[in-house]
Amino acid sequence: MSVPKLEQLSKSVVKGPSLATGAVPTKDWMEIPVEFKPGNYAYPAKKEKVEYLNSQKGLHFPNAREWSPEDDDWKLPEDWKDIILQGLKERLDKFRSLKIFMDCCVRCGACADKCHFFLGTGDPKNMPVLRAELLRSVYRNDFTLGGKILGKMVGGREMTVGVLKEWFMYSYQCTECRRCSVFCPYGIDTAEITMMLRELLHLVGVGINWILEPASNSNRTGNHMGLQPHTFKDNVDFLVDDVENLTGVRPNVTFNRKGAEVLFITPSADVFAEPGLYTAMGYMILFEAIGLDYTWSTYASEGGNFGLFTNNETMKKLNAKMYAEAERLGVKYIIGGECGHMWRVLHQYMDTMNGPADFLETPVSAITGTKFQNAASTKMVHITEFTADLIKHGKLKFDKSRNSHVKATFHDSCNTSRAMGLLDEPRYVLDHVVDWVEMPEGTIREQTFCCGSGTGLNTDEIMELRMRSGFPRANAVQYVRDKFDVNMLSCVCAIDRATLTSLNNYWTPEVGVCGVSELVGNAIVQENEGENRANLDEGLRTLV
Amino acid sequence: MKYALSFLAVVVLAAVAWLGSQVPGMSYIFGVAFPYLAILVFLGGFVYRIVQWAKTPVPFSIQTTCGQGKSLDFIKHNKLEAPHTNAQVIARMALEIFTFRSLFRNTHAQVHDGPKITYESSKWLWLFALIFHYSFLLIIIRHMRFFLDPFPGLLALIEALDGFFSIGNPTWYLTSAGIVVGVLFLFARRIASTKVRYISLINDYFPLFLILGIATTGILMRHFLRTDVDITAIKTLGVGLVTLQPTIQVSLSPLFYTHLFLVCVLLAYFPFSKLMHMGGVFMSPTRNMKNDTRENRHVNPWNPRILPHSYAGYEDEFREYMVEAGLPVEKELPPQKDEE
Ligand code: SF4
Ligand code: SF4
Numbered sequence: 086m087s088v089p090k091l092e093q094l095s096k097s098v099v100k101g102p103s104l105a106t107g108a109v110p111t112k113d114w115m116e117i118p119v120e121f122k123p124g125n126y127a128y129p130a131k132k133e134k135v136e137y138l139n140s141q142k143g144l145h146f147p148n149a150r151e152w153s154p155e156d157d158d159w160k161l162p163e164d165w166k167d168i169i170l171q172g173l174k175e176r177l178d179k180f181r182s183l184k185i186f187m188d189c190c191v192r193c194g195a196c197a198d199k200c201h202f203f204l205g206t207g208d209p210k211n212m213p214v215l216r217a218e219l220l221r222s223v224y225r226n227d228f229t230l231g232g233k234i235l236g237k238m239v240g241g242r243e244m245t246v247g248v249l250k251e252w253f254m255y256s257y258q259c260t261e262c263r264r265c266s267v268f269c270p271y272g273i274d275t276a277e278i279t280m281m282l283r284e285l286l287h288l289v290g291v292g293i294n295w296i297l298e299p300a301s302n303s304n305r306t307g308n309h310m311g312l313q314p315h316t317f318k319d320n321v322d323f324l325v326d327d328v329e330n331l332t333g334v335r336p337n338v339t340f341n342r343k344g345a346e347v348l349f350i351t352p353s354a355d356v357f358a359e360p361g362l363y364t365a366m367g368y369m370i371l372f373e374a375i376g377l378d379y380t381w382s383t384y385a386s387e388g389g390n391f392g393l394f395t396n397n398e399t400m401k402k403l404n405a406k407m408y409a410e411a412e413r414l415g416v417k418y419i420i421g422g423e424c425g426h427m428w429r430v431l432h433q434y435m436d437t438m439n440g441p442a443d444f445l446e447t448p449v450s451a452i453t454g455t456k457f458q459n460a461a462s463t464k465m466v467h468i469t470e471f472t473a474d475l476i477k478h479g480k481l482k483f484d485k486s487r488n489s490h491v492k493a494t495f496h497d498s499c500n501t502s503r504a505m506g507l508l509d510e511p512r513y514v515l516d517h518v519v520d521w522v523e524m525p526e527g528t529i530r531e532q533t534f535c536c537g538s539g540t541g542l543n544t545d546e547i548m549e550l551r552m553r554s555g556f557p558r559a560n561a562v563q564y565v566r567d568k569f570d571v572n573m574l575s576c577v578c579a580i581d582r583a584t585l586t587s588l589n590n591y592w593t594p595e596v597g598v599c600g601v602s603e604l605v606g607n608a609i610v611q612e613n614e615g616e617n618r619a620n621l622d623e624g625l626r627t628l629v
Numbered sequence: 630m631k632y633a634l635s636f637l638a639v640v641v642l643a644a645v646a647w648l649g650s651q652v653p654g655m656s657y658i659f660g661v662a663f664p665y666l667a668i669l670v671f672l673g674g675f676v677y678r679i680v681q682w683a684k685t686p687v688p689f690s691i692q693t694t695c696g697q698g699k700s701l702d703f704i705k706h707n708k709l710e711a712p713h714t715n716a717q718v719i720a721r722m723a724l725e726i727f728t729f730r731s732l733f734r735n736t737h738a739q740v741h742d743g744p745k746i747t748y749e750s751s752k753w754l755w756l757f758a759l760i761f762h763y764s765f766l767l768i769i770i771r772h773m774r775f776f777l778d779p780f781p782g783l784l785a786l787i788e789a790l791d792g793f794f795s796i797g798n799p800t801w802y803l804t805s806a807g808i809v810v811g812v813l814f815l816f817a818r819r820i821a822s823t824k825v826r827y828i829s830l831i832n833d834y835f836p837l838f839l840i841l842g843i844a845t846t847g848i849l850m851r852h853f854l855r856t857d858v859d860i861t862a863i864k865t866l867g868v869g870l871v872t873l874q875p876t877i878q879v880s881l882s883p884l885f886y887t888h889l890f891l892v893c894v895l896l897a898y899f900p901f902s903k904l905m906h907m908g909g910v911f912m913s914p915t916r917n918m919k920n921d922t923r924e925n926r927h928v929n930p931w932n933p934r935i936l937p938h939s940y941a942g943y944e945d946e947f948r949e950y951m952v953e954a955g956l957p958v959e960k961e962l963p964p965q966k967d968e969e
Contacts, residue, residue: 098744105740109823143935179931181685182914188678189909192833194825195731195754198738204746214828230901231832240830266693270731270758271906272915274693304938305946314947315954341957383956384943397688398935405937413940433691436926459700463923470700477703504691506698506711506920513704527736527748531695531710557738560746 088548098556103207114209118247119254121154127257127544130297137301143402148290165289166244170227172288176281183281186273187224190214196265201535202258205553210255213265213275219251220278253291256282260542262499262535284396296541300391303403307386308353314383320356328366331625333615336369345380348411351422352389352579360598361582363625364423367606374611375452375480385410388427389579394541401438404430408439418448419465423600425498425578432505436463453478469510469577469601476517482610483518490623491573493521494565497533498578511577511601518608522569528561538584552591559592566593574598635834639842642894643887650886659886660866661875667893674900679908688929690922693915711920718919725916729755761811764804767791775867805848812841836904839895846888858882
């Protein structure tokens with residue numbers, strides 16, 4: 086889909102008919118049906134991908150078929166309504182969060198202007214409270230006393246195909262970033278609502294390809310890119326060569342090696358595409374510099390978890406590989422690379438779903454002796470925690486000037502910040518390796534803005550939507566670019582590295598995107614370095 | 630439209646009480662039967678709702694962290710925003726419940742030409758919500774005067790503080806003004822902010838008007854139509870209700886019955902409405918859980934048994950490539966059959 090020119094979109098973001106800028110829709114939101122046009126929806130999942138997922142034990146992805154959101158008839162199963170209402174009832178009985186969030190919203194609107202989708206599109210249905218009302222109205226009608234008696238009067242409505250279509254539209258205009266939840270007086274987390282909406286939609290076979298294909302790839306080949314073991318190894322080997330060419334030191338990388346001390350898992354995008362590749366090179370240089378005894382796995386070759394974007398069963402199934410592989414290889418603990426939602430799953434779901442991991446040990450850094458008590462149960466350490474600890478103990482030698490071509494800023498990923506509280510570790514690392522500045526308050530730390538394309542929305546057919554929803558983030562980048570000449574946006578999330586690249590190309594083309602570990606790799610000084618090591622004028626990105 | 634309907638509903642309710650209570654014999658219904666009924670519905674409904682919530686599992690630990698979690702020793706842990714112990718959770722919840730911490734954080738975002746977005750702190754909602762809720766609480770405490778005999782000293786102190794400025798006779802309470810100002814602000818905001826107006830339902834306006842009705846009738850009784858009101862008789866009724874020996878000695882004014890009836894409606898309406906946020910605020914998993922899920926395992930009572938796509942299955946599918954690429958395998962390739 087073609088994206089409007091920058092100038093055009095800039096105008097439309099401000100002047101477009103939107104609540105954000107003052108233009109009020111004249112009709113009640115229930116009276117405004119959704120309309121699917123090329124460019125405003127992500128493509129539905131391919132039949133064979135859905136069939137494959139459905140064939141996997143423990144997963145349920147019925148009603149595989151060819152269909153298009155633009156068609157009137159979505160080829161739903163005959164009893165689709167019962168399935169949805171039954172599914173909703175089940176979830177109300179299974180998740181206190183859902184029940185409380187359905188019951189306790191006072192519609193104060195504190196969350197309304199917190200969502201990047203609302204700010205970028207101005208569509209009132211993108212206000213978190215209204216996104217939740219899309220589901221709550223049906224809940225009210227069918228599951229509450231007032232709604233059963235008074236129905237529409239009190240904001241209840243029947244479940245219809247129109248409502249289902251609306252759910253599809255707006256549950257894929259939420260990146261489950263939880264920014265709204267920070268501001269809500271009851272911590273109502275619209276991301277939970279979105280997750281439930283998506284779960285319900287999958288029950289009747291409504292899902293998008295950019296999520297279900299990566300999910301099925303992850304299941305079969307171990308990673309969402311669908312890289313088979315030999316290809317995965319080849320990709321990493323290329324990076325090993327690159328690192329050797331650039332630094333003069335060849336990192337010792339092994340795969341599926343039993344008896345290694347540490348299993349290292351990172352999102353597969355890091356070994357597949359720019360700019361993640363440089364981050365992966367950074368990991369290698371770091372591990373080589375300290376002589377870590379670690380291995381990669383081709384079977385558990387994905388940190389990212391596309392199950393999080395579908396339903397909790399798929400999330401569990403994909404996540405389970407990490408522990409299964411750690412057990413098979415007999416490692417002591419796991420280090421995880423830079424990834425947002427991988428860490429959300431790790432932090433909030435992994436141990437619950439697939440623990441206890443009693444075949445592993447509480448992580449202890451062999452280099453510093455630090456015991457990572459905060460990971461005593463999951464047995465998994467975040468790369469920036471690990472690096473920060475090395476720095477604190479003086480185990481790494483840096484030459485900050487090797488990053489002198491970079492003036493960085495730091496983007497907190499929604500997941501590591503709002504679902505984990507990982508805020509200062511990456512900052513501590515950055516302080517030691519690069520000259521950097523913060524973006525304005527209100528757009529960083531727990532109030533950070535989403536890249537706009539998380540939870541499986543970084544697909545090209547909805548580019549305009551992505552550029553709009555990423556606008557609040559881009560605008561903060563623009564601010565530090567203009568004020569401090571920032572030319573690099575660093576982050577600890579692989580989806581960010583992919584999506585922020587498109588976002589910056591559109592709004593702030595002068596600013597690149599990198600992982601924190603890339604900057605670490607740039608700055609590390611090793612013994613036996615090649616002669617040219619100090620002179621790489623673009624760090625690991627220098628062409629040789 | 631929605632607010633007009635809500636307003637009308639409250640006016641009708643008030644009229645019902647005003648007129649109804651004057652029908653001979655009805656004073657017992659309005660003074661005794663309805664209050665008991667309302668209390669029963671309130672308590673029963675409230676407990677039922679809380680039990681329903683409490684019975685629903687919390688399968689995952691999904692706290693929203695609003696600050697640095699506890700990790701390495703030299704990284705400063707934000708104990709209130711990413712609590713790690715029960716005590717810290719209690720502190721976080723206390724801040725939330727007593728000072729409306731999250732609303733305090735509120736910002737107002739605006740899109741300008743450029744395009745440019747600005748964020749400015751916006752504490753109005755926080756301020757008026759606080760005034761409203763605290764006034765409400767103190768008013769309830771003050772009203773204990775009508776139910777408790779003798780009236781405890783601590784409550785008398787609160788009452789005295791409330792009337793600190795000694796304006797007027799009888800003294801105006803700060804909270805009487807507070808609740809009216811609070812409700813009016815909340816209502817005005819609902820109307821004035823296009824966003825909030827768009828999402829508002831009848832169920833949002835109705836409780837506001839109901840509370841406004843209760844406050845107005847109360848203030849009228851205390852300050853303006855005082856002569857009609859026999860305080861001693863009211864206290865006798867109040868204490869009678871509490872001690873389960875209710876009597877209505879003299880005829881009380883219709884204004885009093887209206888006030889009481891609106892309170893009854895509020896009580897009965899409470900458990901079935903968004904007003905249950907009073908109970909829900911304590912139970913929200915994003916706020917009341919510890920941020921320690923990597924350190925301590927959280928158990929999901931209905932955790933389904935789902936296994937990953939097995940390594941064996943993976944190797945079976947890709948073994949040939951793996952061997953060729955020099956990747957270790959668990960089972961070697963079967964010896965190749967010679968092709969004829
Ligand atoms: S901030 Fe919370 S209570 Fe207020 S409207 Fe949003 S979700 Fe509802
Ligand atoms: S979770 Fe994020 S994207 Fe979803 S409604 Fe809330 S702020 Fe918007």
